[in-house]
Amino acid sequence: MTQLPESSQSHKSLKVQVCVIGAGPGGYAAAFHAADRGLKVALIDAESKPGGVCLHRGCIPSKALLHAASLIEESELAANWGIHFERPRVDLDRLREWKGEVVERMVSGLAGLCRARGIEYIQGTAVFVDSERVAVEDASVAMVQFEHAILATGSSPAIPAALRIDSPRLMDSTAALELPDVPEKLLVIGGGYIGLELATVYAALGSAITVVEMTDGLLPGADRDLVRPLAARLKKSISSILLETAVTSISETKDGLEVTWEGKGGNATQTFDRALISVGRRPNTSGLGIENTAATLDENGFVRVNPARRTEDPRIYAIGDVAGQPMLAHKATAEAKVAAAAIAGEPAAFDPAAIPAVVFTDPEIAWTGLTETEAKEQGRKVKVARFPWGASGRAVTLDRTDGMTKLITDPANGLVLGVGIVGPGAGDLIAEGVLAIEMGAVAEDLAAVIHPHPTLSETVMESAELIFGSATHMHRPAKK
C-alpha cells in the first residue's frame, strides 16, 4: 500500500470497537482493559502521550514536589536529633527539570504500554458527530467510527468569573506546578486539598503564604479531628489562614496582585507576588459534542451514568471526573475496569463500599468509608475509637507523634464503617481501611490480625483494640 501524502492523511477514518476519549488514569486504564479483552481500541487525547491531568499536571508532579518539600522540612526537624544542615539552597530549574523527568518517565511508560497492547493512540481533540462516530481535530485520523465509546475527559480547575483576570501572577494548579519562581508572598485561595498541598510545597521553598478559605475549616469534608494536627503544623509554616473569608476582587498592579477579601478573617486589601486559585474543579463536558448523542448531563454538570457506567446512550460510557464525584484518579481507574468489562459483555457494576481520599500535606490525611461527620448528619449511631500516635513506637522514632488513627464502627456488630488517619504515610496506611470495609471486616478482625512491629500500621490494629476497651499500648480504665 502506498503511503498517503501528508495532506490527505487527515481524511483517514478508523473503525474500532472501543474509542476512549481522554487518556488520564480513567481513559488509559479503560483502553488497556478493553484491549486486554481482545477489543480493538483507539485512545484519543490532546497530549502527545497518555497520562492526563494526573500524570502531566496533577497527582504525580505534585507528589514529586511534595517529596522535595518534606525533605526540606525534615532536614529542619533533624536539628532536634543533633543533626544540623545548612539551610538548603534550592536550584529551582533543576527541581523543575527533575519533576519533568518524573512525569516524562511515567507518560513514556504508558505510551509503551499502549503500543504493547496494540492501542491506536491518537493525539487530537475528539468531538462526537453522533452515537457512532467522533471527529478528531488536528490529528492524523479525521474520523473514528466506534461500537462503543468511553468518555474520560476529566475535569479542569474552576475559576470564579469575578476573580478571572488575565495575569501570569494568578495561577491555577497547573501553572503553580510549573514552578515559575518562588514568590515571596503567595496567596492561596481555597483551603481544599489542592490548595494545601501546593501551599506546603511553596512554604517549604520559602514563600510566605496566606490561605483564604470560605468555609469554617480547612479541607471541607474531612473530620475535624483529622484536620487539627495539620492545622497546628501549618500554623508554623503558613503566615496566616483566614477562614470564613472570601476574596472579592483581584487586580494587577505594578507591584503584584492586589487582593481584597471580606469575612471573619477581616476585611483587607493586600498585595501578593502571586495567587493560586484552587476552589474546585469542573467536569470537562463542553465542546465534546455530547449533545449529538443520547447521553445527558445531570444537574451538577456530570454525565449521567448507570452502575455499569453506561450513559443514556447505549453505545457510550463515561468514567472518572466527568461521571461524578469524588473526582479522584483511583476512582476513575476503578470505573475504567467496570466500563471495559461491561463493554466486553461481562456483568459489571461500580459498587465500591469505600473510596479512599488522601491529602498529601505534612502530615498526610487520609480517610475512607463513613466519616464521623457523615454519621452525625445521618443520625447514625457509630462507635469510634481514636489511637493517638504518641502511643506508637514507630511514630516516636520518627519524631512525629502528632498523628492519629481512628476507626468508625457499627455498634451493633462491630462492622468497620470508616477509617481516618492523620500522620506521615497516612495515604499508604489507609489502604488497609479500604480493604477492611470492602471485605466486611469487623473491629475484632482488625484487632486480631498480626501487624508488623514497629510500624505505623500497628495503629490500625490498636485502634480496633480500643473499640473493646484498652489497647496494648493504651490503657483505658473500664467504665463503671
Next chain:
Amino acid sequence: MAIKFQLPDLGEDTEGGTVVKVLVAVGDAVEKDQSVIELETDKALLEVPSPASGKITGVHVAEGDEIRVDELILTIDAAVGSDDAPAEPAVPVKAPPNVEPKTVIQAPAKPEPRPVAETPPASVPGPPQPEPSKPEPPQPVAPSAEVGAVPVAAKPAGAGGPASPSTRKLARELGVDLEQVLGSGSAGRISKDDVMAFAKSRLAPDSDREGAPGAPGPVAVTPIELPDFSKHGPIERVKLNGIRKKTIESMTRSWTTIPHVTQFDEADTTDLEALRRRRNEQLLAGGKAKLTATVFVIKACVSALKAFPQFNSSLDVAAGEMIRKDYFNIGMAVDTEHGLLVPVLKDVDKKSLLQLSDEIKDLSERARRRKVSLDDLRGATFTVTNLGGLGGTAFTPIINHPEVAILGLARSQKRVSMTGERLESRLMLPLCLSYDHRLIDGSDAVRFTRKIAEMLEDPGLLLLEG
C-alpha cells in the same frame, strides 16, 4: 370517630397494587362493604370495600398510585352508633378480608441512603449490597429499635450483609441479588459460598429454600445483559403489566424447580361430540349455556385424579412428604387481552356438568374483564389448558406450581381409523399431560392420561364415575 383505613391484607403473594379508580371523595357517605377504590394487583382488578359506614373525611390515594398493604387509603368518620366503629378514635383498621392481624415487624422507614457525595473527596454513597447496618443473621429478628429497617417479607431477616468485591462480582455473574442472601459470617458478611448456596437453592423447590419460610418470595429472574438491538433496527420498549410480571415469576419458578415430562395421548371423542351436539340443541332451545368439550374433560380429569391421587397432590421436599388433597379444584387457563389468568373451578367433583358449564362461562367472562377476585384464582389442585380452539397439534404445558400436573388440549382432528373391519372417520382430541417427574413416574402418567382418554371415549363412564 375517625377510622384510618389502611389497605387490607389481600392474601398470599399480593403485596399491593395500582389504584385504578377512587370511587369516593371527601364528604361522601359510605356504607360498610361499599367499594371505595379499584385496585389492580398482579392478578386481578379488585374492589376494596369500606370497613365501616360513615363519612369520608380524607382520601390519601390517587388514581395511578402504587400502594402496598397497610398503606393509608382513607380516613372515615364512622357513623355514630355503627357497630363497626371502633371505640378508640383514629385507630388503624384492617378491612374484613384480614381475619386476624398478622404479627408484622413494623419496619420504620429505611434510613435514607447516603447522599451521593457532592462534597470534596469524601466517602462514597453506601453501595446497595453491603449495607452495613443489617442485623446479625444468627440472631432472631427482634422488633427492637436497634434492628431497625428490616423490610418485611422482601428478604430474609439478616440478609444483605457486607460482601467482598469478588463476592459481589460472583453474585452479578449468577444473577443473585445480595439483598436476598443471608450472610454466614460475622456481621452478616456474605461469602462466595453463601452466594453459591443461594443460587443453588433457587434452583431447588421452594420448600427447599432456606431463609424465606412461608411465602414463596419473589423469584429472582436472572437478568441477562441484552445486546443493543437498536443497532439492527428501530425498537420500542414496552412496559409489562402486573399479570405479565407475575407470569414471568411463576413460569420461572415452575420451569426451574420442576423436572417436567410431557405425556402425549389422544382421545376418540366422536361419540362424546355426538352427545354434546344433541344436548346443546336442547340447551340452546332452553336458552342455556352450551356444554363445551372442556367441561367434559374437566369432569374426566376429576375421575382420573380420584383414581391416581398423586396427581392431586403437592410435593413438600423439605419435609419429605407428599401432600394429598381430598378436594378437587380445577384451574382453567384463560387467555385474556391482558395476559394469562387461571381462575379455579371449586369442588368440581360435587357439581354437575351443567353447573360447571355455567361456572366456566361466568369465570372466563369475569377473567376477561379482569373482574375475578383473588379467591377465584387460588386453590387449584390441577389445571387444564385448552388451546384447541386456536389450533395446534400438541404442546408442552408448564405446570402451575405447587400443583404437580397440567393437562393441555390441542385441536381435535378427524382421523380415518379402523373400527373392527370398517374404516371410519373418528374425531381425535390430542391430550398433552405435563407432570412433575419427581413425584410421578412415567408409567402412572401414561395410565392417568389413558384414564382421561377412556372417560372421554365412553361418556357413559362419566355418568358412572363423575
